[in-house]
Amino acid sequence: MRPEYSPINHSLCFALVILFAVGSAPFVSARQETDNPADLMRVGDKVIKVNDAISMVTGFGNTFMVKTDEGNVIIDTSIAFHASRHKQLLRAENSGPIKYIILTHGHGDHTGGVRLWKEPATQIIAQKNHSEFMHYQARLAGFYARRNAAQFALQIPAPGQWAGNYGAKIEPTILFDDKHEFTLGGVRFEIYSTPGETYDHLTVWVPKYRAAFVGDNYYTSFPNIYTLRGTQPRWALDYINSINKILSLKPEIVLPSHGNHLQGAEEVNRRLTRYRDAIQYVHDEVVRGMNAGKDVFTLMREIKLPPELNVGESYGKLSWSIRGIYEGYVGYFDTNPATMYEAPASSIYPDLVKLAGGADAVARIAMDRAQAGHAVEALHLTDVALAADAGNRKALEARLKALETLRDRCRNTNERGWLDYGIKATKGKLGMN
Structure with missing residues (x-):
């Protein structure tokens, strides 16, 4: 059936x-x-x-x-x-x-x-x-x-x-x-x-x-x-x-x-007007940035709501919405010819690892970044190391540190769910579950 x-x-x-x-x-x-x-x-x-x-x-x-x-x-x-x-x-x-x-x-x-x-x-x-x-x-x-x-x-x-x-x-x-x-x-x-x-x-x-x-x-x-x-x-x-x-x-x-x-x-009008204006502000800033030639990641970093329009980010998040608006309008292609093709950037990560002296060397840098609070950079580095050696323990430990750092900081329920998912998966690979 x-x-x-x-x-x-x-x-x-x-x-x-x-x-x-x-x-x-x-x-x-x-x-x-x-x-x-x-x-x-x-x-x-x-x-x-x-x-x-x-x-x-x-x-x-x-x-x-x-x-x-x-x-x-x-x-x-x-x-x-x-x-x-x-x-x-x-x-x-x-x-x-x-x-x-x-x-x-x-x-x-x-x-x-x-x-x-x-x-x-x-x-x-x-x-x-x-x-x-x-x-x-x-x-x-x-x-x-x-x-x-x-x-x-x-x-x-x-x-x-x-x-x-x-x-x-x-x-x-x-x-x-x-x-x-x-x-x-x-x-x-x-x-x-x-x-x-x-x-x-x-x-x-x-x-x-x-x-x-x-x-x-x-x-x-x-x-x-x-x-x-x-x-x-x-x-x-x-x-x-x-x-x-x-x-x-x-x-x-x-x-x-x-x-x-x-x-x-009065309260209804105040709340809805503020909400509408916050969405309008983010939308218009994204469009202005696009027309000025800025890439999506620059806009994700730059655009912030002014204090009078700060409606909180406990569920939706500005950076995700900014990217959603940008790519909703024009799609994924960023003018880099490499992104036209089916081979992703990760396909050459093993070569980068070899040049860096092995997965352990990249994992050490990742842990340094994680311990310094640069958790997202650390995650990227562990992606590189693990592409060459999927079971590399040092890379997995650096990844776990980065994910737990991000979870400790986050105040968004959706973000927390995905960080918990990543933590569970990483702990599983480390034999910690």
Whole structure:
């Protein structure tokens, strides 16, 4: 039987990013930092009543319920690993029929509970690009399963049967282009296409409560414009235009799908405006640098947010976003003829090692760099040494030192996950696991 890719039955669905993107991280709240990304993989344990009609449960991904006199609307369903508990908590608040499920986008930490919440008469709403986005995720399910497992310290799965190019299960019964609206129990729901985190992203606006459900287009960290597990381009200008659309509604409550909600018109406007302006600043600085002939690594080093726009980097990170913007616009080719060809720079690393006097000699330099705090340079040097001698103990020890140095410094959950992955792999080669 062909395995069907869906947030319900995929064995690693609870590791999808968004996340958080497909970015995407295990969230308590992006405004909090953590020593270990896995520590954030916790289920919401209580209902938060935003007002008399809106309730939510937080977790890896939040689940929202909007009550009406004619039934309830569920907005996002969290990750499959958490969805049952979220449903139990919200159903204790109100057991009315589920008339609609609205998916802000197709990441697994938003769609994971669809089949748990769906009733025979439930309509499921998504933006029309949802179908292609789900097919894209299914198309690369094996790739992302390995990436997610690596980032979140899970067992690497055995390759499954390929679902094909169009093998995803499409759950929504209503797909719309720019805008969709309905009224339930006297409450109007307006749904707008707001691409950003994904191209199928939407925002739910409930005018009666001045409430905007914004999915992953806002959280309390610089956004994951590029996510390390891999993603299609996330266009900075899409984020900006979508946030402007939300601001034009003049919301008094903003409910992101990760972390806590924002309340109060002034606070909402301040937070969203600052967030938008931070993205705009980074985008425009990258474009200016590109037009001035600067390479991507120079821009990654040079561009910093001014203090008044510093929204934090506990989830997304500026340097990754800068590279994502740059290569999203023009691709990987850097005008160096060597990069046109299939032989990578690493193909001549063994020759460099020979010239340096052997892998031990390169490893000594790497350890010196690591001990001096130049951990990234040390990693590059160990790449060179290990290309010539994959089991060289001195190179592996220098690599471990560099990775642990970087982990001790980092305050970003995604970065921490990949450093932990590298540390575990290196310790395994040293026989330390």
